[in-house]
Amino acid sequence: MLPGLLNQTGRVDNVFFFIVAVSVVILSIVTFTMIFFLIRFNRKRNPVAKDIEGSLPLEIIWITVPTILVMAMFYYGWAGFRIMRNPPEDAMPVKVSARMWAWTFTYENGLNSDELRVPLGKPVKLIITSEDVLHSLFIPAFRVKEDAVPGMETYLWFLPDSAGEYDLFCTEYCGVGHHSMISKVIVMPQEEYAAWFAKKETPVAGGRDALKLMEKKGCLVCHTTDGAKAVGPSFKGIFGKKETVITGGKERTVVVDKEYLRKSILSPGEDVVKGYPPVMPPQEGLLSDEEIEIIINHIKGLK
Ligand SMILES: [Cu+2]
Numbered sequence: 184m185l186p187g188l189l190n191q192t193g194r195v196d197n198v199f200f201f202i203v204a205v206s207v208v209i210l211s212i213v214t215f216t217m218i219f220f221l222i223r224f225n226r227k228r229n230p231v232a233k234d235i236e237g238s239l240p241l242e243i244i245w246i247t248v249p250t251i252l253v254m255a256m257f258y259y260g261w262a263g264f265r266i267m268r269n270p271p272e273d274a275m276p277v278k279v280s281a282r283m284w285a286w287t288f289t290y291e292n293g294l295n296s297d298e299l300r301v302p303l304g305k306p307v308k309l310i311i312t313s314e315d316v317l318h319s320l321f322i323p324a325f326r327v328k329e330d331a332v333p334g335m336e337t338y339l340w341f342l343p344d345s346a347g348e349y350d351l352f353c354t355e356y357c358g359v360g361h362h363s364m365i366s367k368v369i370v371m372p373q374e375e376y377a378a379w380f381a382k383k384e385t386p387v388a389g390g391r392d393a394l395k396l397m398e399k400k401g402c403l404v405c406h407t408t409d410g411a412k413a414v415g416p417s418f419k420g421i422f423g424k425k426e427t428v429i430t431g432g433k434e435r436t437v438v439v440d441k442e443y444l445r446k447s448i449l450s451p452g453e454d455v456v457k458g459y460p461p462v463m464p465p466q467e468g469l470l471s472d473e474e475i476e477i478i479i480n481h482i483k484g485l486k
Contacts, residue, residue, distance in 0.1 A: 284360030
């Protein structure tokens, strides 16, 4: 735990409840006064209109009280915001990369994963960027949210103070696959985390199950396995097929083999299948050789 600091969740909730409470009190006063005036100054009771002069004490009250309340809201919001923008020095850095439509988390030792794993009770600083369009990272359980902007690094930090799994997702509409940018924050006891971190080797996503792997890596957002046309060509029956591709603006024909698939995964912009938009981000560094092998073998079998 951080000495002297209430955790982020508690701080954000306190400001939120303070604002809600003040709003409820003001709403009640306004509503009550409105109803009271309706009855008290009803035309039946007051057939002749009266000219009511202003009241200095009342005016002083309705200027000072709301000013104090609004300044208090500002103060609590600002004090919390300052802490949110200043990560503790010992915060564990994790690089986050957003792309259409998946997240990649890279740890200090080069390990990467598509779920965010963090040790319990240690502050975490996420350094966020995007490889393509604007995304936004949101972890509701820890009350943090920050935009992912291409060509720029943004950050947020939080203190994972209870073990478990929490939702993490993209909260900025980023295209047809936006819904699949949902992942998890896994808060692990420190020893368990240390053991996972020490492995250094990124385990194959989905435990060698090709479909799970392709789902985790976001492939299936744009490619189907049943022959249906989507953002990209379907995987079904593609292996061994002759395809017309656009290479450097010129059309040519290629036979889809292992080499072509590998190249299309690592640098998809080079030979784009005719009739499809050149939108796939390069997967260089995001998939291991073993994972590429598993995917290609699976595609091969989709006759
Ligand atoms: Cu997104």
